[in-house]
Each structure stands twice: as C-alpha cells, then as structure tokens.
Amino acid sequence: MQTPLQLQISLHGQPFEPLKVLQRWHAQGQGPGQPACCAESQFIGRVRPTAADGSTLEALELEHYPGMTERQLEALAQECCHRHGVLRCLVVHRIGRVLPGEAIVLVAIGADRRGAAQRCGQDLLEALKHDAPFWKREWRADGRGTWITGNTPL
Amino acid sequence: MDGCADSPAIRVRLFASLREQVGWSERECKPLQAPANPAAIWAQLQLPGDPSHVRVAINHRFAALDSPLEAGDELAFLPPISGG
Numbered sequence: 679m680q681t682p683l684q685l686q687i688s689l690h691g692q693p694f695e696p697l698k699v700l701q702r703w704h705a706q707g708q709g710p711g712q713p714a715c716c717a718e719s720q721f722i723g724r725v726r727p728t729a730a731d732g733s734t735l736e737a738l739e740l741e742h743y744p745g746m747t748e749r750q751l752e753a754l755a756q757e758c759c760h761r762h763g764v765l766r767c768l769v770v771h772r773i774g775r776v777l778p779g780e781a782i783v784l785v786a787i788g789a790d791r792r793g794a795a796q797r798c799g800q801d802l803l804e805a806l807k808h809d810a811p812f813w814k815r816e817w818r819a820d821g822r823g824t825w826i827t828g829n830t831p832l
Numbered sequence: 833m834d835g836c837a838d839s840p841a842i843r844v845r846l847f848a849s850l851r852e853q854v855g856w857s858e859r860e861c862k863p864l865q866a867p868a869n870p871a872a873i874w875a876q877l878q879l880p881g882d883p884s885h886v887r888v889a890i891n892h893r894f895a896a897l898d899s900p901l902e903a904g905d906e907l908a909f910l911p912p913i914s915g916g
Contacts (some may be wrong), residue, residue: 746892812915813848825849827912
C-alpha cells in the first residue's frame with residue numbers, strides 16, 4: 679500500500695525563519711509511524727536587494743487571492759508529489775510586504791531517493807511560480823511601485 | 833456605470849495591476865445575456881484591452897474565457913502571475 683503523502687502548506691503575513699521551520703518539520707518527520715525520508719531537498723528563496731531595472735529595492739509586495747491561492751498550492755503540490763512518488767512536502771510562502779533578504783518561499787521535499795526529492799522540489803517551485811495566484815510589486819526608495827509580470831530566469 | 837443590472841448574479845473580482853487599472857476590486861454583475869461566460873462579462877463591464885491577456889478563474893479554479901457561468905459564481909480575472 680502506498681504511504682499517504684504528508685503535505686503542509688502555509689501562507690505567512692509576517693517574516694518566517696526558514697531554518698527554524700525546517701527544524702520543526704524535520705522533527706515532525708521523526709515520530710512513530712512516520713515514513714523514512716532518507717533523501718530531502720530544500721529550497722529557500724529570498725528577496726533580492728535590487729529591482730528588475732537595477733535600482734535599489736525598498737520592499738516587495740505579495741498579493742494573493744485568498745482561498746484560491748491555498749487551493750491551487752495544494753492541487754499543484756498533490757499532483758507533483760504523486761507524480762514523483764515522494765513522501766513529505768512542505769510549502770511556506772510569504773504574503774504582504776517582504777523586505778530584501780527575507781525569505782519569500784520555502785519548499786522542502788522528503789523522499790526515499792535523491793532524484794525524486796530534487797526533481798519534485800524543482801518542479802513544484804516552477805509550478806507555484808507560474809500557476810499559483812501571487813502577484814509581486816516592487817517598491818523603490820523613491821516611492822514608486824511596479825507590478826512584475828512574469829518570473830525571473832531559472 | 834458598468835452596464836450591470838441591479839439584481840446580483842455573479843461576483844466579479846479583479847487583482848493586482850488589473851484592479852488598479854480599472855479602479856475597483858469586486859462587484860456583483862447580472863449578465864445581460866444568457867448563457868454568460870467570462871468573455872461576455874469582460875465586454876459587459878467594459879474592462880480594458882483583450883481578455884486573452886489575463887487568466888480566468890471560476891469559483892477558485894482556472895477556467896476558460898468561454899466557460900459557462902451560473903448565478904452565484906465567483907469570477908476572477910487574473911493578470912500575469914509572479915509568485916515564488
């Protein structure tokens with residue numbers, strides 16, 4: 679029988695410390711009855727200090743569609759995790775005003791093998807960048823804000 | 833005005849750059865024609881430009897411009913997504 683996927687998804691309106699979140703997630707995976715994840719992949723994305731035009735970035739604003747964003751993240755994660763046959767999945771995403779250097783996204787995967795863990799993490803990150811309703815606006819020091827259309831290069 | 837009749841039927845939501853360009857985020861709209869679809873609502877509300885440049889969601893699921901709408905549906909027009 680296939681082990682059921684352990685999926686955790688959360689949106690944070692305040693800064694989160696990805697290493698602490700990962701530590702908790704890892705500890706939760708050590709309890710009795712937990713699947714043995716001998717391969718883990720983690721990705722932490724942080725806000726760059728510069729805007730798309732090279733000027734200094736004051737902050738990034740993350741808008742989302744309450745209800746649909748959570749639902750779509752779950753659907754993308756379920757599909758991706760089942761396709762790669764992984765055991766555990768953690769997605770944490772910031773919303774609201776995010777400062778340069780702060781973590782904006784964390785994706786962690788627990789699997790039996792490194793290939794599945796790494797491929798699933800990469801695929802899920804790309805999926806959420808393109809198919810989860812989030813919108814970024816760059817705020818510059820001069821008070822100007824610009825909505826970003828599209829994603830940064832891979 | 834936006835060309836919508838009084839009695840609410842479909843909730844229309846706009847986000848990010850589209851919301852700011854148009855100047856509202858949410859309103860109720862009774863379709864002038866049945867069966868309604870997102871492309872017809874876009875035209876009825878006189879939203880700007882070509883709707884093929886946005887994505888459509890009905891009740892929190894991605895849909896097409898010609899997907900059928902029913903009374904009580906929540907229709908959202910989503911400008912290009914940039915998450916992660």
